[in-house]
Amino acid sequence: MNMNDIIGKKRDGGKLSPEEIEYVVNGYTEGSIPDYQMSALLMAIYLKQMDKEETFHLTRAMKYSGDVIDLSQIEGIKVDKHSTGGVGDKTTLVVAPLAAACGVPIAKMSGRGLGFTGGTVDKMESIPGFQTSIPAESFMEQVNRIGLSVIGQTAHIAPADKKIYALRDVTATVGNMSLIASSIMSKKLASGSDAIVLDVKCGDGAFMESFEDACTLGEMMVEIGTADRKKTIAIITDMNQPLGQAVGNSLEVIEAIDTLKGRGPGDITELSLILAGIMIYAGDKAESRQQGYDMAKEALESGGALNKLAEFIQGQGGDPAVIKDYSLFPQHTCTQEIVCHRSGYVYKIAAKSIGLASQHSGAGRATKEDSIDLSAGIYLHKKVGDTVAEGDVLAVIYGTDAEKVARSAEEAEKAFVFSKEKPKKEELIKKII
Ligand code: URA
Structure with missing residues (x-):
């Protein structure tokens, strides 16, 4: 087989065979295919697309490029949950204890944050002593x-995706549906769970800005998972404003704990109950999604899920006292308020801008090597649809570097858009596939 011919075939709109896809993925992972040839092929795929069959074979080849985890030592139907990434998305920390409290075994691998989106591993590491490895x-x-x-994903899971994703990132080829679907699903399928629940974010703070694109991605991933004999369900959810009020690592963990105490923001609480309900259903612990939802609600109201969170933190070396005493989290040393200069309604809070402002406060990284400030981030005091008056505090920026906090505040202020009329409410849950 010859890489030049494969690039030419895709450039001319041809369909790659399973053998050709395997040849490319294996050759690129082991280093016999150079970056310049892989870049050319990725651009050809980006421009000419892959069909369902090609996307499935690309996913399989990347799945088997490294370890495929065998979770058979764990009893029951293991259910994983994945979010395509958003701003303020701390649902794993709420959903996992909810589902586990209802008898669904959760053996999950999560990632770190990069750019304007956060990662569960960083968030968990803001709990003193917590081990993610x-x-x-x-x-x-x-x-x-x-x-x-919940542990950090090892480098041995889908190493082909790791290498290809890094190349896509610098060759303007990230935004192709087949490449995104195969990238996400190769890692999920290699992680060994029996069922997968996918939270596909849709809106300005997500990979997929339009509802149609989010549905196409969701459908593609469900087909890939189902073809690999995993029960796979996707839910399309709104990411036109940050989820909840907290953005930034320890701030988000505190909000997740508050949610499990029954006093979290409405959007986080509702989305977490719906996701947990789907997981409970996918794990065969409920006969319907509604019954799963009701079970999750009971676990929230009884305190069972909060107890599960405490056991989870303790099990991984963390200090469960953080649940009662938030001063045990890394502490900020500076804050800056963003004050409102007009009256009316909050019409929009650009999620991506808030994600970037949070990153610049110290909470996120621009490159994988950057260190992060676990105390840093943004707390939103107003959300879309809220009334505002002059002098109201819209948000507070936290951190340990005054310059970063000031820059973040300047950026975050620009994310707010106001209106005289109350804006139409976006549906949080847009579709279940
Ligand atoms: N997340 C991934 O893991 N891969 C993509 O391509 C996009 C989002």
């Missing part, structure tokens, strides 16, 4: 014992 035996033992463990 533990041996495989301890991971499985913890899931069998308490029903829940």
Whole structure:
């Protein structure tokens, strides 16, 4: 087989065979295919697309480029949940204890944040002592014992995707539906769970800005998962403003704890109950999504899910006292308020701009090597649809570097758009596939 011919075939709109796709993925991962040829092929795929069959074979080839985790030592139907990424999305920290409290084993691998989106691993590391890297035996033992463990994804999961994603990032080829679907699904399928619930974010703070694109991506991932014999369900949810009020690592963990105490923001609470309900249903612990939702609500109201969070934190070396005492989290040393200069309604809060402002306060990284300030971030005191008057505090920026906090405040202020009339409410849950 010859890489030049494969590039030419895709450039001319041809369909790549499973053997050709495997040849490319294996050759690029082991280094026999150079970056310049892979870049040319990625651009040809970007421009000429891949069909469903090609996308499925690309996913499979990337899945098998590294370790495929065997979770058979864990009893029951293991259910994973994945979000395509958003701003203020701390749902894993709420949903995982909710589902686990209802008997669904959660053996999950999560990632770190990059750019304007956060990552669950960074958030968990704001809990003093919490270990996100533990041996495989301890991971499985913890899931069998308490029903829940979340660790960082190792470099051995879908290494082909890791290498290809880095190249896509610098060759303007990230935004292709087949490349995104195969990238996400190769990692999910290699992580070993029996069922996968996908939260596909849609809006200005997400990869997919339009509802149509989000549906296409959701459908594609559901087809890939189903073809790999995993029960796969996608839910399309709004990301036109940040989720909840907190953006930034320890701020988000505190909001997740508050949610499990029954006093979280309405959007986080509702989305978490719906996602947990779908997971409980996918894990065969409920006969319908509605019954799953009701079970999750009961776990929230009874305190069962909060207890599960405490067990989870303790199991991974963290200090469960953070649940009662938020001063144990990394502490900020500076703050800056964003004050409103007019009256009316909040019409829009550009999620991506808030994500970037949070990153610049110190909460996120521009490159994988950057260190982060776990205390930094933004707390939104007003959300879309709220009334505002002159002098109201719209948001507060937190951090430990006054210059970064000031720059972040300047950026975050520009994310707010106001109107005289009350804006139409966006549906939080747009579709379930
Ligand atoms: N997340 C991924 O893991 N891969 C993509 O291509 C896009 C989002």
